[in-house]
Ligand SMILES: Cc1cc2nc3c(=O)[nH]c(=O)nc-3n(C[C@H](O)[C@H](O)[C@H](O)COP(=O)(O)OP(=O)(O)OC[C@H]3O[C@@H](n4cnc5c(N)ncnc54)[C@H](O)[C@@H]3O)c2cc1C
């Protein structure tokens with residue numbers, strides 16, 4: 001018998017039913033969405049839970065809604081759905097670009113945005129794109145819903161601000177409006193490769209001056225990070241070559257990169273600066 | 284551990300499924316239904332050998348617990364694809380281009396090629412590379428596989 005067959009997986013048909021299961025300590029199970037992280041972890045020997053609660057295909061988690069100034073993306077939306085959802089491409093281009101680089105077609109068809117965020121891998125590709133939107137996460141439990149700003153959602157290495165009885169329902173992401181966005185990922189190969197460093201940016205320029213700047217990096221630190229020092233340097237300024245040089249150096253000076261099997265801290269420090277330069281030179 | 288009772292449409296046929304909810308789709312196909320054209324290599328979603336089509340999307344069957352597929356799910360495996368016109372065109376092109384060496388990756392390659400050509404009948408070379416990026420081959424170096432998909436695309440009927 002294969003290891004995953006030992007898990008008692010329940011298949012609630014509605015969010016309310018799932019929240020009810022998660023509310024009790026004796027009925028709660030590990031949340032299972034597309035399984036592209038969990039099934040791999042279980043297959044490669046991580047301890048399996050006694051129970052799991054499948055939230056794949058829950059209708060309440062599957063929608064993308066366009067509002068006047070933000071987009072609400074359900075936690076169960078797959079990377080393939082984001083990649084193909086043409087009406088949102090101009091509002092959240094960095095997120096769409098990030099989703100389109102995850103794994104390859106087979107993984108995109110099953111991997112969800114909620115799973116990518118909750119898995120909280122430093123290398124999760126959608127995190128920097130979510131961060132630069134300045135949006136928030138909607139969590140539900142049987143006792144109600146709550147909103148957490150994305151820049152406080154990833155609290156430590158592989159930790160998120162979510163209680164054991166909570167399910168991520170959606171992401172509320174401000175539309176980019178007149179700002180420009182960019183997403184770049186550096187890995188060993190284009191497909192199926194875990195990122196060494198990736199960057200997302202959302203920068204608004206009015207009459208030649210930067211009026212707002214959000215730049216985030218992933219795979220650099222234990223959590224995805226915003227480069228607030230670089231952002232403050234840019235706001236109010238004209239994007240001259242000298243300012244871009246300064247931004248690149250400041251990024252390199254302020255990141256606190258990790259060293260791991262995928263890349264060295266030195267390389268990541270250098271690449272962080274280059275990605276900031278790339279974002280500013282390609283607005 | 285709960286036992287599933289489901290009916291899926293596998294290669295166009297209605298099939299009753301009885302299995303533990305956590306059994307991988309791959310094992311249901313190979314062990315329960317005898318559809319051994321679908322291969323297992325890594326068992327971790329990386330190699331694409333186990334690719335099948337579920338509700339029109341290519342997926343890796345080693346990462347899907349059977350319980351997540353409701354009644355009426357449409358599954359297409361290599362055994363079903365080789366009975367379709369596009370599937371036969373792809374197979375013939377693979378043979379003619381010498382795109383097959385040991386052959387272990389090939390069912391997955393054919394399934395991904397089929398999924399690609401159904402969505403995009405005139406794929407560019409980058410689009411073919413992207414469509415097959417989730418399928419690894421240790422033998423061929425991919426060049427002939429990409430040529431084969433091009434050849435199959437060129438032979439597709441002009442309109443469907
Ligand atoms: C071959 C391969 C390549 C990959 N390539 C990439 C890549 O390039 N970039 C990348 O970022 N990732 C990659 N991944 C990882 C994975 O595909 C993504 O992280 C995916 O988005 C996970 O989503 P899922 O629905 O499959 O999550 P699951 O595996 O179902 O769950 C992951 C975690 O999130 C929790 N969870 C899921 N949904 C919720 C929710 N709504 N509320 C609360 N908790 C929840 C689960 O309990 C679990 O802890 C790859 C995986 C594979 C197998």
Ligand code: FES
Pocket residue numbers: 322323324325326327328329330331332333334343344345346
């Ligand atoms: S066996 Fe499923 S992807 Fe390798």
Ligand code: FES
Pocket residue numbers: 382383384385386387388389419420421422423
């Ligand atoms: S032909 Fe041998 S792995 Fe592809």
